[in-house]
Amino acid sequence: MLLSRSSVYTMLQNSAAKDRIINCLPPPFIRQATPYTGDDFDEKVKNAVNSGRMIETGIKLSKLIVLGDVATGKTCLVNRFCHRVFDSNYKATIGVDFEVERFDVLGVPFNLQIWDTAGQERFKCIAASYYRGTHAIMIVFDVTNIVSLAHCAQWLEEARDANPDTNPIIFLVATKRDLLHTSSSYSQIESEARRVATNLGAEYWAVSSKTGDCVEELFIRVAALSFNRAVHRELQGAGKRHSRISLPKGIKLGIWKTWTTVEKNTCSHQCKK
Amino acid sequence: MQEEVVKTFLKNFQLSSEEMFALKGSSRDSPITSQFFEALNKTQIIRNNTKYLLQTGHQKTALDIMEQMNVARESALERLFRWFQAQTRTPDPSPLIPEALAALQERPVLFKMVIEEWIVVRRGWLTRGFLDALTLGGPGGAPKPIELQAHDPLRYVGDMLAWIHQALPSEREAAQLLFSKCVDIDASEQVQQTISGVSESVCRPLKTRIEQVIVSEQGKGDPVGGKKAVHLYKISSLLHFYMSTIKQVTGKGLLVSTLEELHQLSYKMFISSLQNQVTHACDRVEPPGETLAPSAGVAKTLSLLTEIVTAATVSDDAHQDFKQIISCVVDPLLNAISESGASLGAFEGAVYLLNCLHQLHSTLSLLHTSSDKLEMIQGQIDAQLDTLSQEQINGVFHALGLSSIYPVIIPSPPVPLSSHPSCQPLAIQAFSTKLDGFLAAPDYLMFPHTRYLLSSSFRKQLHQRTAHAIISTYAQLHNLVHKPENEYSDPSSLMPKLPDVVKSLLL
Incomplete structure (x- = not known):
């Protein structure tokens, strides 16, 4: 993973860049093609932010993973947003790439970690390990390749398998929008894609990394929704924190406790040395 | 005027009480503020300023101020150090941490x-x-x-x-x-x-x-x-x-x-x-049955190899490993194959080996790796094919009665040839008749085991090599028989077919 210039700068800034400041919830791509229908941030979230409690607990962080078939333009999409560049040469991602973008949402510093996974089959076992604990999932397909749309459900299923108990925000993103010139061929794809998006419970977007069309809007929307979700989670967590240990997972605990306790004990013992 | 001078002097050579306070803090554990760093910076500036005092001959004052600043700095840094240590332990360190480190x-x-x-x-x-x-x-x-x-x-x-x-x-x-x-x-x-x-x-x-x-x-x-x-x-x-x-x-x-x-x-x-797995699998490479096909153990070992090489997913320099992996599988397998075929006759053994090598070769070439191993196997295949075709040619020559004629006409036939016992007109005639029969049903004289060769290209190669051997010998003989100095009385009735006719019939 290369240390990108932007990620260094991002965190050194005391405040986010102008175009990374979000003060109201940006709209979805198509109002009818999203399960996230709120027009603005949650009241609870806004109250919490306004009361100033949030700022004390340091910079918030959400994790976004970008998935999809090989050569659908995942890396190009991320690079367009994070570095404002577009390179039409194809270069396969090795394992995963990492970027971080700094936002100020409602005046609260917020970091979006973007994990750009490899689409190649051979990296699947590696990429799968990064699905754990993600807050947002972006499934990417290529508008010129209908097969990549058909695989979206499978990608999501794999990501969901790794996060059975969490409820990440899901986006279905059509890339290479600039390659379809006639509106009829696009609208055909769009209606199909929107059907898939509805089935997956995802918000639909169509972008072009080459022209930069809608890329900013997409990521700003992702950041805003993730922030909303993160603050929400924290507010709920604050109420629940004390009950964390007594969560209803006693049975599961029983299964592995027998053999992990031994290992864990020896391990922590070693760590103390 | 004097007041002015004193003020300026104090400003340039002393810390203000606020600055002192910022440096010392209200208590031992009071937090560091950004004023602290301003004050700390000031001590440095004052230290630099003292050199003007030194230059203007105020040594005593200069050294006093220097000493004063050093003491202030020392205690300030001490305090900064303690604060920093405490900060590292909190999950949300102060944003002044980078500045503090720079000062330290x-x-x-x-x-x-x-x-x-x-x-x-x-x-x-x-x-x-x-x-x-x-x-x-x-x-x-x-x-x-x-x-x-x-x-x-x-x-x-x-x-x-x-x-x-x-x-x-x-x-x-x-x-x-x-x-x-x-x-x-x-x-x-x-x-x-x-x-x-x-x-x-x-x-x-x-x-x-x-x-x-x-x-x-x-x-x-x-x-x-x-x-x-x-x-x-x-x-x-x-x-x-x-x-x-x-x-x-x-x-x-x-x-x-x-x-x-x-x-x-x-x-x-x-x-x-x-190695363990391969040894086990190779122990199970059984002697071939009647069809001379490779036993299941060979296929199993090869599928293990394929699985490993195609599983090598994530690292880019996996190709370096492949050489070792492939020899690890292929070398014992080759041994096992030749051992399992040891009980067969030379001809059947060659067919069996060719069948196994063929399978090995096609598996390895699908893996796009290790060309040297492939070359080695190709070399073995060629050698086995040579043996096999030599056997086959000998067999056909024997059946056609050429085996006694052939050594006479190659390399330097005696003159006249017709008087040589193996090449009398009668013998030539017998050969011609047998050849006619062979030309009518060429497969008849092929060894039955060649049918078991799994690769059609090997079968074809074998067939062609045999045909070429017959054609060239026939052409040689035809040429000799038609030479007048060899004294055959009626060459065209002895060998009625032209070499080209035989060639077109056989190929």
């Missing part, structure tokens, strides 16, 4: 100590986070603890490594922030060293777990049907991948060398397990 740079001992403190504290957090992710999972049990995956070794190892990889960016951010105000040092190197130092803490828990996975995978029973070699290879290539990925973040360090060690271990285990 002038005291290398303190500077080193706070960095060590920082590393030790974050090490603790990282280990705790790692152990929590392993055993408790995320808040509320989602995502699930990694150890729930322990039954699936590949997933388990992959998840642990991915967790560490994902924890490193935060460490890097923190470290970059920490060193961001420091001058005169190579910040990126310091950052690398710091992350490398922090990441050392996960080595032990990681190592014990992965070693356990490798060893238990190696110790699994059922060496024949099991997939443990494949699993071990996948684990080994995963470790290699993360080693190079993490190396880019931390540089060389304990974590990288731990991963390297684990990679070596898993690779060694993989090779020994592969």
